[in-house]
Amino acid sequence: xENVEQHPSTLSVQEGDSAVIKCTYSDSAxxxxxxxxxxxxxxxxxxxxxxxxxxxxxDQRIAVTLNKTAKHFSLxxxxxxxxxSAVYFCAARDDKIIFGKxxxxxxLP
Amino acid sequence: GAGVSQSPRYKVAKRGRDVxxxxxxxxxxxxxxxxxxxxxxxxxxxxxSQSDAQRDKSGRPSGRFSAERPERSVSTLKIxxxxxxxxxxYLCASNLLNRDNQPQHFGDGTRLSIL
Numbered sequence: 428x429e430n431v432e433q434h435p436s437t438l439s440v441q442e443g444d445s446a447v448i449k450c451t452y453s454d455s456a457x458x459x460x461x462x463x464x465x466x467x468x469x470x471x472x473x474x475x476x477x478x479x480x481x482x483x484x485x486d487q488r489i490a491v492t493l494n495k496t497a498k499h500f501s502l503x504x505x506x507x508x509x510x511x512s513a514v515y516f517c518a519a520r521d522d523k524i525i526f527g528k529x530x531x532x533x534x535l536p
Numbered sequence: 537g538a539g540v541s542q543s544p545r546y547k548v549a550k551r552g553r554d555v556x557x558x559x560x561x562x563x564x565x566x567x568x569x570x571x572x573x574x575x576x577x578x579x580x581x582x583x584x585s586q587s588d589a590q591r592d593k594s595g596r597p598s599g600r601f602s603a604e605r606p607e608r609s610v611s612t613l614k615i616x617x618x619x620x621x622x623x624x625x626y627l628c629a630s631n632l633l634n635r636d637n638q639p640q641h642f643g644d645g646t647r648l649s650i651l
Contacts, residue, residue: 469644471579471627523584524569
């Protein structure tokens with residue numbers, strides 16, 4: 428069945444450095460790739476998304492890249508700040524949405 | 537405006553009992569998902585439905601999980617004969633249509649503890 432793999436499961440980054448989270452998907456028909464940020468005890472919030480006709484999208488310190496041929500997409504956070512600490516989920520969707528297992532990002536002071 | 541709301545926020549039940557969790561989605565949203573979220577497994581889709589049609593994709597072979605949608609913007613997740621492994625956060629999410637590439641809107645979740 429369809430699957431989304433997300434790596435790493437945990438990531439610690441020094442404040443100010445960049446963080447990269449990578450996902451691969453199996454369903455080649457997937458055409459929408461959102462990223463969600465979930466802080467402790469709160470609901471997941473959409474932070475950025477990309478559609479299959481675009482290779483890269485940027486919003487301030489956050490960027491997402493998509494390689495449809497290789498079926499992988501990545502989240503890049505630059506100039507990380509303490510408030511970036513959270514669990515991040517990638518997802519891929521065609522008929523239904525499939526989530527990765529999440530990456531717990533720690534920003535170290 | 538009103539977002540997705542779930543009730544109760546916390547639920548404690550004895551093993552073996554049936555439980556029901558409620559989700560009020562956003563008016564006009566057609567597709568509704570139920571997820572189970574645990575520390576080790578991330579977010580797992582339990583069921584999803586479009587409009588009145590129920591597409592059940594239970595992750596449990598025993599089929600103890602089912603969802604009903606008595607109204608378009610209301611869904612009830614039912615878990616029969618609960619097990620300790622069912623302890624998790626259950627999230628509900630809705631979006632306009634699955635194929636229009638719109639993001640999902642999540643509720644705050646129900647934290648279920650099975651004793």
